[in-house]
Amino acid sequence: DVIRGDYKEVHVKPAVKEELQRITALTLKHPKEFSYGVLERNKITGAILYGPPGTGKTILAKALSKHSGYNMMVLTSGDIYDPKWGEDEKFIRSTFRIAQRLHPCIVFIDEADAIFGKRTAMDRKHERGMLNQFLSEWDGIATGPRAPFILLATNRPNDIDEAVLRRAPVQILIDIPNRADRKSILEIYLKGEDLDPDIETEKLARMTQFYTGSDLKSLCVNAALACLSATIVPDADNNNPTETGNPQHGGSGGPPGDNPNGTPDSSTLDAGLPKRVLKKEHFLTAMKSIKPTGRGPTALAARRFKQKPM
Template sequence: MVTLDEYATILRRSALDPEPSENGSLSEDEDEVQATCSEEPISSEEPTGPEEPTGTEEHTETKEPTQLEELFGSEDLAEIGAFRRFNRFLSEVDEPTDTMEAAMARTSAFTSHQRKPPTTSTGDDYLKRIERIKEDCDEYETQLLGGIVDNEKISITYSDIHVDRSILDSLENLTTLSLIHPEAFTYGVLRSNRVSGALLYGPSGTGKTLLARALSKQAGVTMLEISGADVLQKCVGEGEKIARAIFSLARKLSPCIVFIDEADSFLAKRKDDDKHHERSMINQFLREWDGMAAGNGDAAFILLATNRPYDLETAVLRRVPARFLMDIPTSEARKAILQILLKEEKLGRKADIETLAGMTTSYTGSDLKNLCVAAALTCVSEEYANAAARKAPTPKRRIIKREHFDKAMLTVKPTITTPADLSRLRMFDKRPGGF
């Protein structure tokens, strides 16, 4: 167990706290730092307003900056002063046998008081940045500008979707860890290498696109959506230029998530009878991807989505070692999804969440959303018809009953996914190379 005195001793011996010279006194430079740094205790009280004049005003002369102020700047010297006060704070604690946990708790409280809140860009700053990027785009980058998703306008967050927490944690580590802890990426294997892509695969309607948008929103990064129609061009040679433009635009938008939906539409396995320009486009895309993965500062993260992962080119799969199956929801998952969808609705006695989850076997998240919307519309139509027949006002709040869901299920069917397709998807998840 490390005592608080030992912890304070370690801090005092650090480079940030000047050590005494051989004769026991501080050097001239150290004296100047101590004189320059503020020694006043930090006050948490709010200012009460301007001070009233005392009637006698003293003439104040402008103080010339010292050599250390010119060298370090006032903000750096203020940090040194804060660190000195923190060292005194540790030395004055009355509990010398305190545990490291308690010491760290007080350390956190002190440093959080000293630390300034992080600066965040406003919506206006974001729009101005996007406008500057648009002015600097070439002909092919301009064709992709419609895929830029304004982070401020994304309404989807993690609370609006139901995804396995381990998938969220893995994706967050891959996309935002270098932004949160950049010092860990300045040496060793992470300096020039990193995982630059991930694959979301599963049946249609399982929330792959929603997850990509929520990830972009939570990470606070720009999202660039790309579809097969953006890349597949009629003219020979245009595909390679678009592939190059995807990565050049992503670098300008960095930090950025490039989301490619239905990736199998243009990144499918290469065959002997492929046309030359189609093969050249895939080769160019892979070259650009490798260049981006080299670990430079202006990099983007490639997030692929498909319901046919086994059709993807082998070289593409090699570049996405992180692969996540978005499967058809289980009974428990359907309960969670229904709770999210119906959290602001009033349900009838027989239309409880557990009953609805049992009725909707094989429904995907998208199917459940469509079912709930159809049931609510049926309820509204019925209530307005009844109110008109009785010449009475409609209820202030609708009540969705079991019969409304029964009627909705006549029209909203589960997404058709054959057992063979499901088995093939799940076998792909078990193949070597998963993340």
């Protein structure tokens, strides 16, 4: 499938992009350098993107693959878990074999905590077998010249099993955006929109502390919808139950421009609507329903995990 994701769609610090590109390039483009000496025993085969929900970890991973020209296999817990005994282990084995054939390849696992949660005495044998199979395959391909790079993304890094963390020593915090970052993100999402002089992206950035990139996207969408709702004036004819038809219009039961079945003609859709202009009031309306998620308990816990701000 075509990878949907581009660096233009996500705003993260340049150092984060550079670190991701550096570590994946070392592993995927120069495998011979890890075939001898100290690097042979310490090959970096994985990394973890962690941080609060909605900070762009998934888009960043896909943008990395697209920008670098690597193949990518995207997996979720729904892809791996199978109620039939042994099927998930079989799926894992085939995934690694395919990834080797697709070299250079990134195996990206979203919401990794749902798959690689810490093992306990209460685990079912089936779940523990799945994790053990993945770790075994990961170790088995680590020394191969066509080994894929395992990239994990999680909002809950504290819940991931220690054995997985050891195999992914590069752990990068993708934190909530600061004011300058929020301004850049807003400019991405509001591209093509007209803003009223009473509101600008700098002012919006100051108003949206603790908003994640996902929150800002929802805010912009809802502000545009609020503007559109305020612009559209209800059709009085459609709201007047007494005007149900007019013989002069072929008895269609609707005003001129309607089709015989009473639905509006496509030529009249959007007729006369001016281009919307987003105002401060539209964003304030949107903020009533779109609240910042960057200060919730999940976000705070993720931020405290071995912080490595770039």
